[in-house]
Amino acid sequence: MQTALTHGLAASGSILGNGLGLAGAPGFPRADICCLALKGISTGVVSFSNSPVYNNETHNYFSAANVVQPACVFSPETAEHVAYAVRIFNEANCSFSVRGGGHLPVPGSNGKNGAVLLVTSKLKTLDVRGKTARIGPGNTWTEVYRETDKVRKVILGGRIGTVGVGGLVLGGGISFQGPEHGFSCDTVVNFQVVTADGQIRNANTTSNPDLFWALKGGSNRFGIVTAFDMKMYPLSKVTGGTITYQYSSLPSVLGQVDIVHRRLESNPKASFFVNVMDAGDLGVGQFVEVVLYYGKPSTGFPAVFRPFLDIPGIIANTVSTKSYSELVPNGREGLPLGVFSHTWRSLTYERSAVVNRKIAGIFQEEVRKFREDRGSGLQPGAFTFAYEPYAASMLAASQKTGGNALGLDGRGGPLMLVLLTYSWINQTEFASRAAAVKTSVERMKRFALAENKHVDFVYLNAAAPDQDPFRSYGQANYRRLRDIRKMYDPKGVFSVLQAGGFHL
Numbered sequence: 001m002q003t004a005l006t007h008g009l010a011a012s013g014s015i016l017g018n019g020l021g022l023a024g025a026p027g028f029p030r031a032d033i034c035c036l037a038l039k040g041i042s043t044g045v046v047s048f049s050n051s052p053v054y055n056n057e058t059h060n061y062f063s064a065a066n067v068v069q070p071a072c073v074f075s076p077e078t079a080e081h082v083a084y085a086v087r088i089f090n091e092a093n094c095s096f097s098v099r100g101g102g103h104l105p106v107p108g109s110n111g112k113n114g115a116v117l118l119v120t121s122k123l124k125t126l127d128v129r130g131k132t133a134r135i136g137p138g139n140t141w142t143e144v145y146r147e148t149d150k151v152r153k154v155i156l157g158g159r160i161g162t163v164g165v166g167g168l169v170l171g172g173g174i175s176f177q178g179p180e181h182g183f184s185c186d187t188v189v190n191f192q193v194v195t196a197d198g199q200i201r202n203a204n205t206t207s208n209p210d211l212f213w214a215l216k217g218g219s220n221r222f223g224i225v226t227a228f229d230m231k232m233y234p235l236s237k238v239t240g241g242t243i244t245y246q247y248s249s250l251p252s253v254l255g256q257v258d259i260v261h262r263r264l265e266s267n268p269k270a271s272f273f274v275n276v277m278d279a280g281d282l283g284v285g286q287f288v289e290v291v292l293y294y295g296k297p298s299t300g301f302p303a304v305f306r307p308f309l310d311i312p313g314i315i316a317n318t319v320s321t322k323s324y325s326e327l328v329p330n331g332r333e334g335l336p337l338g339v340f341s342h343t344w345r346s347l348t349y350e351r352s353a354v355v356n357r358k359i360a361g362i363f364q365e366e367v368r369k370f371r372e373d374r375g376s377g378l379q380p381g382a383f384t385f386a387y388e389p390y391a392a393s394m395l396a397a398s399q400k401t402g403g404n405a406l407g408l409d410g411r412g413g414p415l416m417l418v419l420l421t422y423s424w425i426n427q428t429e430f431a432s433r434a435a436a437v438k439t440s441v442e443r444m445k446r447f448a449l450a451e452n453k454h455v456d457f458v459y460l461n462a463a464a465p466d467q468d469p470f471r472s473y474g475q476a477n478y479r480r481l482r483d484i485r486k487m488y489d490p491k492g493v494f495s496v497l498q499a500g501g502f503h504l
């Protein structure tokens with residue numbers, strides 16, 4: 001079969017016309033034609049409704065609101081399989097979507113009813129023996145860190161282990177090592193990518209450099225990445241964990257957030273984020289978590305984070321020296337994968353203690369109002385508000401590695417990303433929850449604007465469906481992305497045939 005496949009790829013003629021003869025069959029759904037054609041590649045790469053693989057893959061999403069019923073699930077095992085599929089999609093005009101780790105909670109961004117669902121689950125290359133690592137997009141970050149731990153190195157990736165490699169890196173990627181090395185995408189030295197013409201290409205500083213730049217923030221608009229070659233950095237044990245506080249400690253925690261945020265510039269081995277959790281409806285209660293990372297072993301509590309230790313109301317403190325794979329949890333405690341639906345929205349502003357404090361108040365007021373409005377009809381769920389500080393050093397780092405598409409350079413100083421998430425058990429209610437989240441974040445944005453702190457950057461990996469990350473990269477970058485897209489994908493395979501993804 002491999003020979004036939006290779007021959008098929010090399011041939012300039014029709015794959016479908018020579019093979020199945022179904023391309024023009026009247027009344028035969030296009031996606032079904034593609035599913036049948038893909039089936040010929042190899043045993044076990046295509047799964048249909050009611051099979052265990054289909055059932056498993058179509059539910060393999062962080063958010064239950066993303067679960068889909070595609071025509072079939074296609075699980076390529078090699079880059080050649082992906083290339084062959086793209087040629088089939090082209091020829092038969094099939095609608096398809098691409099799913100990596102399935103963690104982007106934007107419904108439709110990683111699957112569509114009735115289309116072909118290409119999942120990267122079997123693209124599991126993971127080689128950390130060389131100077132750089134080669135990572136297939138089907139790996140989760142936990143799988144990556146278990147390997148890098150063995151060679152006492154680290155790769156810049158997710159801070160929760162279940163997240164997929166593909167989506168995180170292509171959207172930018174915020175890691176614990178960001179202040180020292182930049183976004184995850186800045187540490188990619190080469191993308192192996194299947195472009196719209198079904199060719200397998202390398203994109204790096206010398207080969208397809210424009211595509212290399214575009215993939216660093218361009219998400220799924222430029223091709224299907226089949227391998228990431230990424231830098232590795234020496235790392236033995238790290239010091240980190242979570243300090244959990246009573247909810248009433250929130251004002252004191254926020255007071256220290258700004259102080260420690262300021263310290264990140266001179267402490268590039270340190271990073272942190274804060275979760276404000278209101279899960280009273282689930283019986284989990286309300287609390288505040290500060291998740292700390294210091295990229296070295298430490299005999300005592302890292303001095304840079306000392307202000308967090310002096311706050312009264314600590315319920316638990318897990319900060320200790322450990323391996324990196326021990327530090328990064330493999331799940332999100334309390335919220336199992338695929339059970340809850342989630343809707344989230346983010347906001348970015350210049351570092352500001354005043355904005356940090358005010359918008360926490362808006363979060364609390366809006367949650368209270370939402371609960372009152374919904375009364376007893378409220379589905380059990382949780383309301384989470386996260387503060388994710390960006391050091392200016394992280395934003396500036398990309399300039400040393402050929403740049404990225406995100407349009408941030410650190411010249412405006414450090415930034416804060418906040419992420420508001422409503423999570424609930426029932427799969428319905430998406431529209432009303434998303435609207436409530438939008439109202440809250442728009443209120444926060446008005447305050448940040450009034451304080452002259454708002455920054456028009458939308459982090460794609462934390463964006464709501466109606467947010468516009470690509471335009472937020474700045475007009476010049478937006479235009480450049482569109483020009484590159486037209487060059488590599490003039491027919492719009494990844495923007496028209498591919499369902500899902502942010503508009504470009």
Ligand SMILES: Cc1cc2nc3c(=O)[nH]c(=O)nc-3n(C[C@H](O)[C@H](O)[C@H](O)COP(=O)(O)OP(=O)(O)OC[C@H]3O[C@@H](n4cnc5c(N)ncnc54)[C@H](O)[C@@H]3O)c2cc1C
Pocket residue numbers: 062097098099100101102103104105109110120137157158159160162163164165166167168169170171172173174175219220223224225226332461462500501
């Ligand atoms: C619990 C949780 C923790 C998170 N932690 C972090 C964090 O620490 N840092 C951070 O930056 N973000 C974080 N995120 C956000 C995360 O980066 C995004 O949700 C990201 O898109 C997930 O990637 P994925 O492969 O799992 O998702 P998917 O939903 O599978 O993919 C996201 C998008 O990328 C596309 N895509 C995926 N793989 C490929 C590929 N190989 N080629 C082309 N397109 C592809 C998909 O089509 C989709 O549109 C977190 C999200 C969750 C839910």
